[in-house]
Amino acid sequence: MDVDEKYFSNITSRERAIFEGAISMGALFHQFVGTPVNKSSKKSLETSMEESLKLQPAIEDVDVKIRFDKLEESMSDFDYTSLTGDMLDVKIYTKVKDVQATIRIEFIEELNYPLMYVEDIN
Amino acid sequence: MDVDEKYFSNITSRERAIFEGAISMGALFHQFVGTPVNKSSKKSLETSMEESLKLQPAIEDVDVKIRFDKLEESMSDFDYTSLTGDMLDVKIYTKVKDVQATIRIEFIEELNYPLMYVEDIN
Amino acid sequence: MDVDEKYFSNITSRERAIFEGAISMGALFHQFVGTPVNKSSKKSLETSMEESLKLQPAIEDVDVKIRFDKLEESMSDFDYTSLTGDMLDVKIYTKVKDVQATIRIEFIEELNYPLMYVEDIN
Amino acid sequence: MDVDEKYFSNITSRERAIFEGAISMGALFHQFVGTPVNKSSKKSLETSMEESLKLQPAIEDVDVKIRFDKLEESMSDFDYTSLTGDMLDVKIYTKVKDVQATIRIEFIEELNYPLMYVEDIN
Helix, strand or coil, rough: CCHHHHHHHCCCHEEEHHHHHHHHHHHHHHHCCCCCCCCCHHHHHHHHHHHHCCCCCCEEEEEEECCHHHHHHHHCCCCEEEECCHHEEEEEEECCCCEEEEEEEEEEEEHCCCEEEEECCC | CHHEEEEEEEEHHHHHHHHHHHHHHHHHHHCCCEECCCCCHHHHHHHHHHHHHHCCCCCCEEEEEECCHHHHHHHCCCCCCEEHHHEEEEEEEEEEECCCEEEEEEEHHCCCEEEEEEECCC | CCHHHHHCCCCCCHHHHHHHHHHHHHHHHHHHHCCEEECCCCCHHHHHHHHHHHHCCCCEEEEEEHHHHHHHHCCCCCCCECCCCCEEEEEEEEEEECEEEEEEEEEHHHHHHHEEEEEECC | HHHHHHHCCCCCHHHHHHHHHHHHHHHHHHHHHCCCCCCCCCCHHHHHHHHHCCCCCCEEEEEEEEEEEHHHHHCCCCCCCCCCHHHHHEEEEEEEEEEEEEEEEEEEEHHHHEEEEEEEEC
């Protein structure tokens, strides 16, 4: 089966670059929020988030930063906390034919909301 | 702050209708896959998936069907199983200005994959 | 196969009542934290959490309260937020033979931590 | 506050070793099931599961094996799949005072169920 022809011929390459990046950003947030994390496990969690999301269709690269300041803010007496959306600073890079897009999540204080948006698209 | 102007002026309404629906579909999958489910709890899980995802930006409606055939196939000796992607048949309806889109997930046997795609867009 | 004899003969009924309740409490937290929620969807989310966890072995009943005060505290400009551990006030009731246990999670301000403990056991 | 005295004086060290291990096993399953995974990302996912769960109270060590045979069985046309319970072979080692326990999850074909049980306790 030609998946692209059967299921994606109704949208442009640019639209699909946005579509696939948005799926993966929604996936990343809702898969990993809640994970126990502290300073010592931060790096392995970032790596695992990057490597797992990179497997999805059209994803070229994923760059995850767990914000240390937000991590510290929510620290418990047990020396770890749960990953929350405000800690996430992530870029997902997609490529569909000649279109490259960067989907971003970052916490916007003014909105009290981890906003996902298209940071860059050519 | 005008969020739309600041963060979304680089994409069209059509692109944003796709973007927001895709985020919510990725979210739905990765939030709820793994949930214990059987015939008796299926309805309340569907309702909760619909009501929670409907809260996200630009989502007009969400229609979740947990496939009973797939649910039965994976049933354990303990009379329940865990929600998996192949059980999901979901439509997410988005609206951004005058554009309406339907984002769909359905399990495609030939690909052994729960495919997300843009089913309809005007 | 006699599951109880093969896998659980090394622990007492009391220990198993604790074991099964603790599994389900860990499951509940990590399955549902991150779910979009607001005042209007709170009830259906509570119901779905209760009905899905009640399916697990030895679980007699589950009583989920999403704390409205904590929900409001973390509200975003988009009129919803993500479920976090500090919103959870949950009791899981287990029964193994003649032993009944209540496993509880509640947020302890002093610890900045959603503590799980055995609230009651006979 | 003396957490142990306030919240855990009603159970023995043995019971608490079981309790804490069971919480973390339920947590591990429901946090990570659904994560995209294939042969290339398997190792980083195992590491991240181990490091994050090791942060929880009373957890001495965590040993995660994602079963390659089950992973291959469910492979999609897109060269990855979603982590499911039947792929999990995990041991969580807990210690409370002089008691050590090993909590295990492994998939039992005969039950079609990823069973959690106390594998060892002294």
